[in-house]
Amino acid sequence: xxxTRRNFLKVVGLAAAAGLVLKxxxxxxxxxxxxxxxxGAAPTDKALKAGRWAxxxxxxxxxxxxxxxxxxxxxxxxxxxxxxxxxxxxxWIWDENxxxxxxxxxxxxxxxxxxxxxxxxxxxxxANPACVRVCPTKxxxxxxxxxxxxDYHRCIGCRFCMAACPYGSRxxxxxxxxxxxxxxxxxxxxxxxxxxxxxxFCAERLARGMQPACVAACRxxxxxxxxxxxxxxxxxxxLDERFNIRRRPELGTQPQVYYLT
Amino acid sequence: xxxxxxxxxxLLGLAVFVGIVTFPFWFNMGKxxxxxxxxxxxxxIAKMPVKQCVRPTAFMKAGHMQLLNQWRDTVVRDNNRVAxxxxxxxxxxxxxxxxxxxxxxxxxxxxxxxxxxSVAPYxxxxxxxxxENS
Numbered sequence: 001x002x003x004t005r006r007n008f009l010k011v012v013g014l015a016a017a018a019g020l021v022l023k024x025x026x027x028x029x030x031x032x033x034x035x036x037x038x039x040g041a042a043p044t045d046k047a048l049k050a051g052r053w054a055x056x057x058x059x060x061x062x063x064x065x066x067x068x069x070x071x072x073x074x075x076x077x078x079x080x081x082x083x084x085x086x087x088x089x090x091x092w093i094w095d096e097n098x099x100x101x102x103x104x105x106x107x108x109x110x111x112x113x114x115x116x117x118x119x120x121x122x123x124x125x126x127a128n129p130a131c132v133r134v135c136p137t138k139x140x141x142x143x144x145x146x147x148x149x150x151d152y153h154r155c156i157g158c159r160f161c162m163a164a165c166p167y168g169s170r171x172x173x174x175x176x177x178x179x180x181x182x183x184x185x186x187x188x189x190x191x192x193x194x195x196x197x198x199x200x201f202c203a204e205r206l207a208r209g210m211q212p213a214c215v216a217a218c219r220x221x222x223x224x225x226x227x228x229x230x231x232x233x234x235x236x237x238x239l240d241e242r243f244n245i246r247r248r249p250e251l252g253t254q255p256q257v258y259y260l261t
Numbered sequence: 262x263x264x265x266x267x268x269x270x271x272l273l274g275l276a277v278f279v280g281i282v283t284f285p286f287w288f289n290m291g292k293x294x295x296x297x298x299x300x301x302x303x304x305x306i307a308k309m310p311v312k313q314c315v316r317p318t319a320f321m322k323a324g325h326m327q328l329l330n331q332w333r334d335t336v337v338r339d340n341n342r343v344a345x346x347x348x349x350x351x352x353x354x355x356x357x358x359x360x361x362x363x364x365x366x367x368x369x370x371x372x373x374x375x376x377x378x379s380v381a382p383y384x385x386x387x388x389x390x391x392x393e394n395s
Contacts, residue, residue, distance in 0.1 A: 037331065037334075037335055037339065037341070038328075038331050038332070038335060038354070039344070039345070040344050040345045041335050041339070041341040041343070041354070042341050042343055042344070042351075043340060043341055043342060043343075044342050044343050044353075047340075047342075141338070145340075149337065149338075151337045151338060152387065153333060153337070184389060186357060186389040186392075187357065187358055187389075189387040189388045189389065190386075190387050190389070191387055192386040192387050203340070207340065207342050208342075
């Protein structure tokens, strides 16, 4: 018995060695297919780049109309339907009451305009994102420029990320979103039933040299977007000068959406 | 001489068995579906001086799904959106915006071949198909 086992291992070892020697012979076509990155792949010439993208929301400047215009621009750019059932709502950028956006800021006495004016909220694209830590398939990941991306091709719809996100910035597709879409922009894919979606700071527009759709829809610089690591950028200068708050900073997620109130 | 007990029944049974097992082969004999004829008569391809794909045709026939996977990962995960095609022209790596710009006749091109080989890519649940008026 001992002998045969030994012989068996010898044969297997030889076969493995032969495989290693023979493998490069099959070079060419098959090998080309496994190489992941197409040769010469690059960002587009116009791509906007940053060390870490950040958004400033000037809450006092917003009106009901301008908030709606901004949300509509996002829905158009990403084919986001308005769902009839509010529990199925797909939220990339949306408005919240002040006490919901900033529960810890709801003092007994705060200015009336602050209590009344709604606050625009979106994915904070955290520098220390909880969603990325829990995703079992790496469908959500943090890019070097700080954007927390969704790779919808990998999303299995487990919704761990939704449980981890303290801001409710992620929405699940409980139904086919196309059924609720009235018009579709063919240049950006819809999502499908069973995946989680969220704001991506318009990564696809930045890649083409454009500001995010919500920022481009602002008439009055209500939203300012830029590189938080560049001290000369507009966002850095504003944040250096003016008092600003972030949503639930005590959690340590390092949100990259800053609010001027 | 060996004797086969119940020989007749066994042989008959064997013949019936072989007949049933090979039924699909002889039933379909000579009826193989003809390979589909793919149409390349789209407006964009018609305007091309040299009619060629982003990679050599033989590669595309066998490897377009791997190429699409590469494109997908390069765009979504590496944030690189353009790459040269076989002629050296920088093209956006996009299913809807590049492949389907040229192959805008999806039903007469992609679908024809996919129906023949019985594959149904799920990409179109999200990626938008070109509008065709047929």
